[in-house]
Amino acid sequence: MKRVAALAVIGVIGFLLALWRFGDAAAAHCQGTGQRDTTYSVEAGRLRMEQIAHVLTVTRDGAPLTGARVCFNAEMKGMPAMAVSDEGREVAPGRYEVSVTLGMRGDWTSVVLVEHDGRPRVAVPLDFRVG
Helix, strand or coil: CCHHHHHHHHHHHHHHHHHHCCHHHHHHHHCCCEEEECCEEEEECCCCCCCEEEEEEEEEEECCCCCEEEEEEEEECCCCEEEEEEEEEECCCCEEECCCCCCCCCCEEEEEEECCCCCCCCEEEEEEECC
16 A cells, blocks of 8 residues: 555656746747837748648748747637647748648638747737638
8 A cells, every 4th residue: 555655656756847948938928928029020821721740930020030039829719718829949040930720711810929039029910710
């Protein structure tokens, strides 16, 4: 019985450590708001339901923004329960890949949060249509 109790305690401790160490960094970073700054721009290209990886192009004053933390928060218009969020990974200068499943065709709205060079977080609105 002592062995079972010891294994249970070790299992719980291991689980809590894993949650602490490997917590959802994207979700933590994606929460909150940012300032509006029209020098930043985000384009998404064509977004499709069948895709899992989507690439966002992020620019500042028309130049690709490199080395930024980019977070994509989106929801289907009129359906806030249909929401997705992911932190982007830079795949090329100014191009950030987010891994989300857009579960329905139609009009979506999003806010892309951008942080770089120690500047205040910027919120860039982006509306798009999923085909």
